[in-house]
Amino acid sequence: MTRCVNINGNSYQWPKRPVVVVCIDGGDPEYLSQFLAEGLLPNIQRFICEGFSTLAMGSMPSFTCPNNMSIITGTPSAQHGISGNFYLDTKTWEPVVMTGPELLRGETLLAGFAAAGAKVVSITAKDKLRKQLGKGLDVSQGHVSFSSEYADRCTVQENGIEAVLEFVGMAQPSMYSMELSLFVLEAGIKLLRERRPELMYLSLTDFVQHKWKPQDAEARYFYQQLDEAFGRLAQEDIVLGLTADHGMSDKSDAAGEPNVIWLQDILDAEFGVGETTVICPITDAFVAHHGALGSFVRVWKKEQVSVSALIERIAALEGVDLALTKAAACRLFELPEDREADVVVVAQKNVVIGGSVQRHDLSGLKGHRLRSHGGLSEAKVPFILNRPLNPEYKQQLAHREIKSYHLFEFALNGVV
Amino acid sequence: MTRCVNINGNSYQWPKRPVVVVCIDGGDPEYLSQFLAEGLLPNIQRFICEGFSTLAMGSMPSFTCPNNMSIITGTPSAQHGISGNFYLDTKTWEPVVMTGPELLRGETLLAGFAAAGAKVVSITAKDKLRKQLGKGLDVSQGHVSFSSEYADRCTVQENGIEAVLEFVGMAQPSMYSMELSLFVLEAGIKLLRERRPELMYLSLTDFVQHKWKPQDAEARYFYQQLDEAFGRLAQEDIVLGLTADHGMSDKSDAAGEPNVIWLQDILDAEFGVGETTVICPITDAFVAHHGALGSFVRVWKKEQVSVSALIERIAALEGVDLALTKAAACRLFELPEDREADVVVVAQKNVVIGGSVQRHDLSGLKGHRLRSHGGLSEAKVPFILNRPLNPEYKQQLAHREIKSYHLFEFALNGVV
Numbered sequence: 047m048t049r050c051v052n053i054n055g056n057s058y059q060w061p062k063r064p065v066v067v068v069c070i071d072g073g074d075p076e077y078l079s080q081f082l083a084e085g086l087l088p089n090i091q092r093f094i095c096e097g098f099s100t101l102a103m104g105s106m107p108s109f110t111c112p113n114n115m116s117i118i119t120g121t122p123s124a125q126h127g128i129s130g131n132f133y134l135d136t137k138t139w140e141p142v143v144m145t146g147p148e149l150l151r152g153e154t155l156l157a158g159f160a161a162a163g164a165k166v167v168s169i170t171a172k173d174k175l176r177k178q179l180g181k182g183l184d185v186s187q188g189h190v191s192f193s194s195e196y197a198d199r200c201t202v203q204e205n206g207i208e209a210v211l212e213f214v215g216m217a218q219p220s221m222y223s224m225e226l227s228l229f230v231l232e233a234g235i236k237l238l239r240e241r242r243p244e245l246m247y248l249s250l251t252d253f254v255q256h257k258w259k260p261q262d263a264e265a266r267y268f269y270q271q272l273d274e275a276f277g278r279l280a281q282e283d284i285v286l287g288l289t290a291d292h293g294m295s296d297k298s299d300a301a302g303e304p305n306v307i308w309l310q311d312i313l314d315a316e317f318g319v320g321e322t323t324v325i326c327p328i329t330d331a332f333v334a335h336h337g338a339l340g341s342f343v344r345v346w347k348k349e350q351v352s353v354s355a356l357i358e359r360i361a362a363l364e365g366v367d368l369a370l371t372k373a374a375a376c377r378l379f380e381l382p383e384d385r386e387a388d389v390v391v392v393a394q395k396n397v398v399i400g401g402s403v404q405r406h407d408l409s410g411l412k413g414h415r416l417r418s419h420g421g422l423s424e425a426k427v428p429f430i431l432n433r434p435l436n437p438e439y440k441q442q443l444a445h446r447e448i449k450s451y452h453l454f455e456f457a458l459n460g461v462v
Numbered sequence: 463m464t465r466c467v468n469i470n471g472n473s474y475q476w477p478k479r480p481v482v483v484v485c486i487d488g489g490d491p492e493y494l495s496q497f498l499a500e501g502l503l504p505n506i507q508r509f510i511c512e513g514f515s516t517l518a519m520g521s522m523p524s525f526t527c528p529n530n531m532s533i534i535t536g537t538p539s540a541q542h543g544i545s546g547n548f549y550l551d552t553k554t555w556e557p558v559v560m561t562g563p564e565l566l567r568g569e570t571l572l573a574g575f576a577a578a579g580a581k582v583v584s585i586t587a588k589d590k591l592r593k594q595l596g597k598g599l600d601v602s603q604g605h606v607s608f609s610s611e612y613a614d615r616c617t618v619q620e621n622g623i624e625a626v627l628e629f630v631g632m633a634q635p636s637m638y639s640m641e642l643s644l645f646v647l648e649a650g651i652k653l654l655r656e657r658r659p660e661l662m663y664l665s666l667t668d669f670v671q672h673k674w675k676p677q678d679a680e681a682r683y684f685y686q687q688l689d690e691a692f693g694r695l696a697q698e699d700i701v702l703g704l705t706a707d708h709g710m711s712d713k714s715d716a717a718g719e720p721n722v723i724w725l726q727d728i729l730d731a732e733f734g735v736g737e738t739t740v741i742c743p744i745t746d747a748f749v750a751h752h753g754a755l756g757s758f759v760r761v762w763k764k765e766q767v768s769v770s771a772l773i774e775r776i777a778a779l780e781g782v783d784l785a786l787t788k789a790a791a792c793r794l795f796e797l798p799e800d801r802e803a804d805v806v807v808v809a810q811k812n813v814v815i816g817g818s819v820q821r822h823d824l825s826g827l828k829g830h831r832l833r834s835h836g837g838l839s840e841a842k843v844p845f846i847l848n849r850p851l852n853p854e855y856k857q858q859l860a861h862r863e864i865k866s867y868h869l870f871e872f873a874l875n876g877v878v
């Protein structure tokens with residue numbers, strides 16, 4: 047008899063060997079395309095050849111938080127409730143941060159398996175994700191949950207582990223470095239060898255992808271490091287799943303200037319200051335990555351402004367891909383209605399949407415071209431398993447749409 | 463050295479063994495899901511297990527003509543120009559039929575390979591498709607192109623074959639029968655055995671899928687017949703590719719009445735008679751299938767009506783999925799701009815859009831629930847090959863989006 051764990055309405059089989067899922071933040075399919083063609087990723091190439099791979103649809107907006115929550119809960123945003131870093135509370139007209147565990151609906155797979163008796167590990171690059179991923183996880187029960195950002199201040203009480211730098215044998219990585227991601231993988235490999243948890247989630251950062259395109263040497267070096275680490279992970283007799291939270295596209299013009307629609311300024315001029323509020327749900331504390339500019343924004347309106355007037359104005363802007371009512375956006379993108387705006391705006395592949403030009407600090411780009419995400423053009427992500435599908439799952443391929451949030455399901459229920 | 467043929471900008475390798483592509487008209491993934499689970503499709507199951515399969519995006523609108531043209535040219539509608547059965551000529555304000563070969567841009571794979579010296583065969587269920595598929599094909603050179611609808615009137619001059627009923631050993635099938643599709647397959651098997659053409663395209667009809675849902679005995683029987691024929695095809699040492707032009711969804715309410723938005727009547731009431739024209743591009747001579755009701759329509763407007771007013775009115779209608787400007791629709795769905803309407807309307811999964819209630823004849827449904835297509839909900843289709851991918855194509859899986867119009871490319875360039 048197969049032992050199963052039920053989490054958020056989905057049934058998962060008890061792992062026969064450790065299941066490790068890696069979320070390559072900003073892991074656009076283009077990087078794989080480039081470096082696989084160059085023959086530089088022998089381990090990923092072997093997984094693709096011997097295991098299973100496809101391009102899967104991620105959650106919209108193609109941002110970090112919604113997608114990490116989708117992957118770790120096995121559900122769409124409509125169910126888990128996290129649809130970006132911010133939404134607007136229309137009672138107070140104040141932005142509400144969605145990156146904490148309190149707004150996450152349902153249970154993570156980590157917490158669910160932990161409650162069923164499994165040992166689980168969650169390691170993230172940025173600490174902002176750590177708390178949400180650690181929801182409901184009692185680290186006093188042998189589980190581990192920490193970020194490489196705060197690796198040097200881990201405590202047994204808070205993280206289930208201490209002296210992490212010594213344990214991993216790496217120096218504390220800088221916030222803006224590829225080592226912040228590589229540290230996550232090294233820590234994962236070490237914990238896998240020493241504690242052999244049943245379930246492990248490793249979530250990287252997109253510092254490299256925001257800065258370097260697939261043709262750049264830095265990106266190439268980073269992916270070679272990733273591939274080498276994936277190879278060592280896979281040697282530990284595990285099921286390894288690789289995906290990304292979102293892709294990454296160039297958002298600058300020929301002169302190297304960002305293609306920005308300053309939507310709040312446009313709407314203020316059209317409808318009056320204070321009548322509409324543009325929320326950029328990519329906004330976080332780390333603006334050097336992207337200047338808080340992504341390809342998906344939310345627009346709330348006061349009573350005087352009509353949704354159709356808003357949509358008419360926005361849809362006419364060059365560079366806009368879609369301007370949708372709340373209902374249409376929620377239906378198309380599986381978003382939670384109670385946190386959605388009156389109008390949802392998606393930009394075209396090479397365009398980002400900002401609020402007011404004064405509110406965005408682009409100094410962090412320092413001469414780099416803007417690379418960012420959030421739109422449909424960054425919503426398709428790699429979905430790779432190091433082991434082949436079992437007959438039951440193989441049979442589903444011709445008729446089932448695979449989303450990135452199915453990765454744990456495939457890793458637990460779908461491979462031989 | 464590999465011999466290649468260049469068609470519409472794509473390069474195809476000369477087939478090492480015959481390549482046969484079957485388009486299962488209305489072959490919704492749900493049918494495969496149901497009958498594979500019941501274990502009734504041993505041949506398709508073997509292809510999925512030993513070959514390659516995925517769910518692929520078809521062309522929008524999810525209608526027969528655009529998708530057959532996409533598959534047979536290897537290009538999106540924006541390139542081949544066929545985006546439905548009708549568009550409106552804004553000079554004359556008259557609908558223009560798009561099902562003829564004269565509006566098809568570029569070359570079919572059949573004509574391209576024939577010109578390069580291959581023997582090719584095209585067999586369709588309905589004759590309306592035959593001429594478009596036969597564009598540029600000189601049947602006096604040993605090629606075959608006919609429809610089972612007119613099997614009994616084939617001539618060597620027109621079709622490259624005669625006495626087809628005797629050749630196949632079946633009676634002339636009725637227009638509204640599953641035999642119309644099965645005849646196509648039997649003729650294909652016979653021609654494959656006797657003439658062994660390099661390239662063969664077999665396009666069925668969706669009579670069964672319009673009428674019966676995946677739980678119905680008639681659909682089950684039909685799919686068992688298909689599977690059995692696919693098995694005999696595959697025995698001929700060929701590359702066999704299976705896909706569909708579109709899916710099929712139930713479009714009726716709990717009482718069995720069709721969920722119809724009578725859009726022309728609504729727009730006439732709002733903007734005045736004659737100010738807008740709704741074109742239902744599913745419309746053809748065979749209305750018993752669907753009463754000319756699909757989930758995608760085009761709306762053209764006279765000068766007095768604004769696009770935004772149109773979109774506002776239409777987007778507010780219950781059951782509408784998307785109301786898009788021409789530019790947005792063309793970008794999202796790869797449609798040809800010069801044949802697109804001012805506003806493109808897509809219905810939700812269980813809804814169809816009609817013109818004026820007086821213009822649609824639903825008598826053909828005869829108590830059956832309406833099943834139809836045209837929307838995004840019917841745009842994902844099976845994509846199955848009986849042989850495994852070669853390493854080059856396998857490597858693309860993690861980063862390439864597969865469209866149904868890539869099937870010939872995969873069959874010619876991508877399998878072992």
